[in-house]
Amino acid sequence: MAELKVTAIREGTVIDHIPAGKGLKVIEILRLNRPNGGVLLLASNVHSGKLGRKDIVKIEGKFLSEEEVNKIALIAPTATVNIVRDYKVAEKFKVEIPDEITGILRCANPNCVSNHEYTVSKFYVVSREPLKVRCHYCERTMEEEEILRNL
């Protein structure tokens, strides 16, 4: 597709197959909503053979670690990540929910110490399908809907 070629990047990361409408959230989670020197592109509601509609995020000049990328599995489990070097896909992988989620999720328990004191939040993945995580501090379990609300 011509319009996607225009936005091809020389070096960086392309996150593809994000469920339509979730692209902005991906940018937020990866904290890309601050200028980092490179071009950041969000294509939303693009036609996709697999998903019907999808979002694509391209980040120029930044190589996301696999772990960093895996955080987005929480909201975009279908996503694939392409590492681009010299306009070519050098590496490609599917996102995967990590065993531990640190720093990006807030605990839904208002009485959890992590919501009152300085801590880096930490959760253990109890189940992937359906998604369930347990807070390292208060030990309460959060399910998918709550997780998405607290990202």
Added chain:
Amino acid sequence: MDWKGRDVISVRDFSKEDIEFVLKVAERLETELNEKGALDYARGKILATLFFEPSTRTRLSFESAMHRLGGSVIGFSSASSTSVKKGESLADTIKTVEQYSDVIVIRHSMEGAARLAAEVADIPVINAGDGSNQHPTQTLLDLYTIKRAFGRIDGLTIGLLGDLKYGRTVHSLAEALAFYDVELYLISPELLRMPKHIIEELQEKGVRIHETTDLEGTIPELDVLYVTRIQRERFPDEQEYLKVKGSYQVNCSVLKNAKETLKVMHPLPRVDEIHPEVDRTEHALYFRQVFSGVPVRMALLGLTLGVLEGV
């Protein structure tokens, strides 16, 4: 088993071997205490009891345990008397107090506070209750009490009665009992049933579970009846509380069809769940249960301090 420096935060952190080891050490300490009157394993060691939320019984039990081990105690019994009132963070309080002591016992109204304290402190931290989350030493003393009364935990049929929905004590106890070959009767009003995820977890671990609202019909099956208070403060809605308040009372007429060897337990304090007439029967185990707190906490203090190698 290397316990020196270890934190005691949650029943989830324990293996069955850990539990058995603590119970065994507690038993040896109890015997020794009976023989010698006083012990001096922890001579020169200082326990800091940080009770941000008051709980006189638990604090006294820990203090008694430390004194019986030959150590000494410092601490406070409510947050209002500390710098916390001035806005000091929990982490800073812990880092300060660890300069004065060798082991910390903490009780706090926030869930996860003990875990945070343990991360901050270099000395061992023992959780004496964090909000509605964990109270692991209670669970260990419950298991110890059962083991001392029956000589075993395997093979027993245990009834948990009362507030199984909000009751922190019964949740942890049930989780710990899952390590053993036990049959559980969960007896509660419909509104206060054990949460589904806990029941599923127990079943996955092979515990045979029966849910019922019928206390009298269940009594004859039981070796242990563990009674809990229906706590008004745990209810989000007062109307709900009024519906279930006073649902069960264990008295001599209820116990008529019980096995002679049935033991009744309760984490105390009680309100009206157990009639005082039960106190004089052979069934009453709840004061003995209070006593068990001392050797169990002695074991945990001594082990985490690393002073019990000789035991």
